[in-house]
Amino acid sequence: MSTNYDKLKKLLAELFQLDQAELDFGIYRIMNQKRGEIMQFLDSDLLPQVKDAFAQYKSADKETIAGDID
Numbered sequence: 184m185s186t187n188y189d190k191l192k193k194l195l196a197e198l199f200q201l202d203q204a205e206l207d208f209g210i211y212r213i214m215n216q217k218r219g220e221i222m223q224f225l226d227s228d229l230l231p232q233v234k235d236a237f238a239q240y241k242s243a244d245k246e247t248i249a250g251d252i253d
Contacts, residue, residue, distance in 0.1 A: 188233065192225050 199221055200214060214221075 188230060191233070192229070195225055195229075 200211070
């Protein structure tokens, strides 16, 4: 899961254009001001939410596999 989680973080950082720090106008200015909050979310708040979301489907997957085995 770690590699998939890292891919998700990288994709979100790319979508939020966190690598565009040199741009300082319009939406980029706002994103630069919020960069710390976004990085804190990606680094510490996102993983528990992802785990909770996938926990809902974990039991359904087990039931499907058990049904296939039977």
